[in-house]
Amino acid sequence: MKLAILYAGQGSQHPGMGKDLYEAYPAFRAAFDAAALDFDLHSVCFEDPDGVLNQTEYTQPCMVAFAAGVTAVLQENGVKAEYLAGLSLGEYSALQAAGVFTAKQAVELAAYRGKAMADAAKGIDCGMTAVMNLDRDALAKCCEEASALGVVQICNYNCPGQLVIGGEKAAVEKAAELAKAAGARRCIPLKVSGPFHTRLMAPAGDALAKRFTTENFGEMKTPVLFNCLGHEKSAENSIPALLEKQVQSSVYMEDTLRRLGELGVTEILEVGPGKALSGFVKKTLGPDVPCTAVETAEELAAFLTKWKEAHA
Incomplete structure (x- = not known):
């Protein structure tokens, strides 16, 4: 099995996401709780009583916290991907899984990114x-x-x-x-709250560039395929520059998936919530590269059982 892990982007969030995982897995809880945020992450993710989960500044840290929790469980169980990628926001989760960011750092960066994108979208019809x-x-x-x-x-x-x-x-x-x-x-x-991945997001790119000067970027231990390239980065590409570009540039997900096919990936795991990326995989790579989506504790347990049996 040559595995790639794909991380979902904004749009698949929903109240209740991650609650059963939080209750089932201590590793999920530790990663999910790692960041210091200015709102109650549990309340917004698990119940969303104020109906704010779909607002960009809340969506982004919630999605990345969910992904960090699943990544922690996968890593605890010895699941090793050959390649990583994510759709838009999901790229931060891919970089966290690759060792570039800690869980705390990824969630806090996502919160900053969400606010920067919301600010950039203000006043634009x-x-x-x-x-x-x-x-x-x-x-x-x-x-x-x-x-x-x-x-x-x-x-x-x-x-x-x-x-x-x-x-x-x-x-x-x-x-x-x-x-x-x-x-x-x-x-x-x-239904969107901003002109995401267009040049109208340049102010968000500028804000991220400034923030990145204060961040420590760890060594990338697993290759990540980047949204704005559609493939792995070269030596001259810096990760901060690619993330600054990403927010205001096209997301080349089809190109990314085709590249995974070229690299010989035989199975893909989608870390949700949602199954949007599984649909993209099926339409791009066909039935030869199966994609399993995990969003619930039950789905994650089933994947871990399958992984262990394949690597026994």
Whole structure:
């Protein structure tokens, strides 16, 4: 088994996520509780009584705390990935699993990133739309034509047949209209709070660059495939620079998955919540590379049993 672990991004969060894992696994609890935050992480993740979990500044640290907990359990049980990657925010979890960040550091950085992105989005009438069954070049031309009305870019290359555009609402709507005329099967507006992974997030990139000067980056012990590259970094790429770029650049998830296929990965584990990445894997790599999603204590226990049997 040549395993890659993928970490979910913002959008798959929901109240209750991680509660059963927190109760079942001491290692999950220790990692989940590692960070010092200005809100009650347990309350927001497990119950969300004030309905704030979907707000970026809360979503991001909650998702990374969940992932850090699962990573701790996987590592405690000897699960060793050959490669790591994550969708957008999930890249921080991948870097934490690789040893670049501690659990505390990753969650606190995610909280800072969430606030920086929320601040960058203030005052922008933004939109994001999923575009189905139109190739990259055709959609890029639609965005170029629509940019007369404002910023619009392809912000996510998710999998074959699924691209996402984002930016200023009027320009996004025009690009979607042009995409339908160019042959897109469907254009589905998404509920978002900011124009993520577009150049409108440059202020968030600047804020992260400043924060990174005060952070200690550990040695990367497992190769991470980076969102803004779609593959591993080269020696001249610095991780802080890639993370600064990531927040304001396209996420090349399809390219990342194809690269994992080229690297000979035979199995993928998606650390949730949710199963969005499993769908991307299936559409990109087909049935030859199975993807298992773990979100619950039961699913994690089943994966650990399977892992131990394969490595007995």
